[in-house]
Amino acid sequence: MRRHPPSTGEVIWGGDAVHFEIDDLYVVPELRSHGVGADLFRGIEASARQAGVTRLKIYSATRDARRIMEFYEKLGLTPWYVVMFK
Numbered sequence: 001m002r003r004h005p006p007s008t009g010e011v012i013w014g015g016d017a018v019h020f021e022i023d024d025l026y027v028v029p030e031l032r033s034h035g036v037g038a039d040l041f042r043g044i045e046a047s048a049r050q051a052g053v054t055r056l057k058i059y060s061a062t063r064d065a066r067r068i069m070e071f072y073e074k075l076g077l078t079p080w081y082v083v084m085f086k
Contacts (some may be wrong), residue, residue, distance in 0.1 A: 019055040020048040041075055 022044065027037045045056060058077065060068050069079055 002070055017055045018053050019057055020044075020051075020053040022058040024055070024059065037071065038075060041072075 001079070025037060025044075027040070031043060048056060058072065060072075062068050065082065073079070
């Protein structure tokens with residue numbers, strides 16, 4: 001857990017937000033759609049909240065962005081930005 005300098009993230013969350021970043025959450029294909037990813041995320045979130053985290057941020061690199069966004073939206077996250085390539 002780290003606090004960013006006041007110039008980073010303050011516009012989005014305010015200067016007192018303690019946030020936790022997840023670079024990616026990966027579930028092997030044969031275990032997808034069985035609740036494994038949701039359980040992993042909820043466990044990470046619960047631990048982070050117990051440690052005083054007030055905001056979670058997750059990065060995900062995938063070609064199936066719609067599916068991933070739907071997955072995280074069901075867990076209560078809101079998309080902030082998307083990068084697209086051609």
